[in-house]
Structures are given as C-alpha cells and as structure tokens.
Amino acid sequence: MATITEAAPPAHPLRLSLRVLGNISPAFWTLVLLVVLWELAVQINQVPVYILPAPSRVAAEIIDYWPRLMINAGVTVSEILIGFGCAIAVGVPLAVLVTYSRVAERAIYPLIVASQTIPKVAIAPLLMAWFGYGLTPKIVIVVLLSFFPIVINSVVGLKASSAEMLYLAQSMGATPWQTFWKFRLPQALPYIFAGLKLATVLAVIGAVVAEFIGADRGLGYVIVVAGSSFNIARQFAAIIVISAIGMVFFVIIELLERLVVPWKNTAVVASE
C-alpha cells in the first residue's frame, strides 16, 4: 500500500546547507565571470585607480588593510547584533501582545504600520543629537529598521492558527499557556523566521547608514573616510566585507531556521 523512501528522517541541517551551496554554484560561477570581465575591462581600458580599481587591486587593499578592516568590522557587527537582538526582544513580545489583546491590536498595531512611512534614515541626525556619537544611536537605528518585519511576520504567524485548531485545543482542555506554546507559537515559527531573514538585511543597512552619518569607527566610517581621500579601492574593500557580514548573518539565520523549523523542509517521501 505505501512505501517510504530512504530520505525519511528530517534532513540534517548541515546536509541541507550543503545542498543549498550546491544550488548556488551556478550563481557563483556567474559572479566569477563578472569579476573577470571587470578585471579585463579595467586593464584593457587603463581606467585610473581613483575612478574604478580592478578586482585584483581591491583584493590587495583587503589584504593590506586587513587588521583595520577587522577592527572596524567588529564594531559594525556588534551594532548589528545588539540592535537585532533588541529588535527581536521588542518585536516578538509586541506581536504576542497585538495577537492576544484587542485593545493593543487597535491602539498600537496601526501606529507601528503607519510608522513605516517615516524615512528612518532621515531621523538618524536627530538620534545623533539625542544620543551622541557612540554605540547607542546606531543600535537605535538598527532596531528601528529591523523590528518592523519581525513584528509584522510574527503577528501574521501567531494569527495563522486556524479556528479549527484552536477549537481542538479547547476541546482538549488546553490552558491559554498550552495553546500558545503547543499550537500558536510552533505554527508561527516559519513566519517569524521569514521576518528575521528580512530583518538581517535591514539591520546591516541600518548599522552602516548610521555610521555614515556620525561615527569615528565601523565599516561605514571607513567608507566615508576613504571616500574623502579618493581611496576607491578601500571603499570597495569595506563594501565587500560588509556584504560578507550580511551574507554570513543571513546564512546563520537560515541554518537556525532549519534547526528550529525542520518540518518546513522535509521532502515529500511517502505515497499511498
């Protein structure tokens, strides 16, 4: 009647991540091709280094400037992580509140949504004035940018439990606490992770932009200073490190998702 094929156990996160890397390999070769074209274009046309440095020149800059890049990357990464952590710490409980309280849903949720029309980058100078040039204003901007997708997705996820599922919980005599932990939250996890992945991208943007506006350290600061002395290669070096940070951050969240939400990625293996 029915058979189960070999891949039955939920796939191991590591194996899955390898599969993802396998999937991106065509994209990787496209990237390599683009870099080679860039190198050739710069070499053949003798483009001056203060306009567009060749990839080899950028690579050399990364190696030369490595220690200072890493120190500044450390600053940016800590802004991202602290801000992201705060965004989760504020966003998820807020989503729970909005889901469970009619009053909160009507009094707070519309404001959160409306607040998204405020260009947060525009209030960054204001934050500098209030919080000075230290870590605090950067973290605030990271939180402001990244917390929105976390809240929205968590609310959608927490409301994704069907009426039948909640009836079922009630008919088992579930307490509100049990209903939350055993039904609503697991149901919401895939949504929450979708929000977190979006938020990683925004958190990186937030940290770098905040450093543009007023900082004396961090990769955004490196870009500004290098720009004022026409050190384009160094700017590229910083951009590449920022991109790498963003990618690693995203992949970490994705791996975490595979670990916490394994049922989302199990293949269809059984048939009747």
Added chain:
Amino acid sequence: MNDMSMNVEAAAPVKPHIRISRVSKTFKGRKGDVHALSDIDLTIGRGEFVSVVGPSGCGKSTLLMLLSGLTPYSLGKIEVGEKLISSPNSDVGIVFQQDVLLEWRSALQNVLIQAEIRKAPLEAARERARELLKMVSLQDFENAYPKELSGGMRQRVSICRALLHKPPLLLMDEPFGALDAMTRDQLQLDLLRLCADNAMTVFFITHSISEAVFLSDRVVVMSPRPGRVERIIDIDLPRPRRLAMREDLKFTAYTRELTEIFKGLGVFREEV
C-alpha cells in the same frame, strides 16, 4: 400508577447519552440576527451512531459546536451524560473536515498531543497511540510528518488523535468530505472498526446520503432556515457493515427514502 411508571423506567433499554431539548441558536450579526437552529429536540442513546444530513447552511456544524460546548446556545438545554453543557466539554473527540494536524509533529506525536495537553501518563498514551495507528494501517508512518502523508492518511491520524483519550462521545464534521471516493470507503470501514473497539457515541455530519446510511444506526435529516430536525430514520441493517451491503435492496430503499425527503424539501430539483 406508581408501579407502572417504575416498570416503564426499568424497561428503558439504553439510557440516553445526549439529550437536546428545545435548543435554539441565534448568531448576532451586523446585518441582523441569523437563526441558525430553531427548537431542536434530539435524544441519542449511549453507543449509538447518529448521522446528520441536510443542505448546506442548515446548521449541522452549529449543532456539533453546541454539543462540544465550544459555542454557547441561545435557548433550551443540552445534556451530555449527566452534565449540562454550558462550557467547553473536554470529554469529547472532535474530527473536522480539515485534518488540522500539527505540521511540526510526526504522526505519533500528533496523536499524543491529546495526552500531553491533558497531562495524561505518556507511556500508556504512547502504547495506545501506536495501537490506534496500527488499526488504521499507519504503523509504518508513526514518524512521518504530516506533509509526508496523503490526505486519507492525514485524516486517519486525526481520527486516532480524537480517540486517544477514549472519549465517550466522538463528534465528526464531514470528516471524509475532502477525500476521493475510494479513500472514503476505506476510512468508513476504518471508522466502523474503531467504533466497534471503542464503545462510544458518534455524532457524524455528512453530505453523503449513502455514507450516512452505511455508517449509522439513525439518520437525522435537517432542513434549513432556520435549521430544524425534519425527520429521523432508523437504519435497520446488520453489523458489521460490509461495502457490498450498499447494493442490497434494503440499503437502496433507505437512500431512496432520504433522497425523496430532500426532494420534498426542495433541495434537489431535477427539471432543467
């Protein structure tokens, strides 16, 4: 006089399990009230299998929800066992048209949620869950996730979940409505087998006249706007029921009788 009434009581064969007396349900809507059920009287004996058929919107699901205590009724009285229903009744098993399985739990864990929520001893529950899954031929799929199961398999898991705690009353709302005809036949047989093994009263909603006749001791016909009990038909067919019985004259006489009732209600119109 006194003697006689005592005699009558002694002669009563089965004590009624469910007593619905003069029950009405009105939904308060923004566009006025909806009279979903009006003056329902129905008594169901312990261990009886009762099906409810009726056109869409006649209040079948509403009646089931009233029985489970998940929806309060407006007028009248519902007693299940010795209990007056006035709050969610956790002494039931419920199966909906959608299987409402928890995607993050394996088949076995889905059945076990019933015991977890009720804080029942897990070892004994696991034993029983395995037994139930075996009875519906799912012993090889204990560890499969819902998305790895076919629609029929999923619904079988959800039936096992509803039966784990040996509820005296099983409520089913079109449980096979979303399944293809062959799977449906199989699940009907599975259900009858489970019923034979777990002495319980079954309240079964369906759109299929032949399904109602095949499974039931009695079929309740409801008519719409507002929902009323139109007729109750005793099905006098031997048990265990066999699929071949559906070709018997006695069986087709019942389905014809029910079809005629629906024609009388204007549910079916045959002229083009």
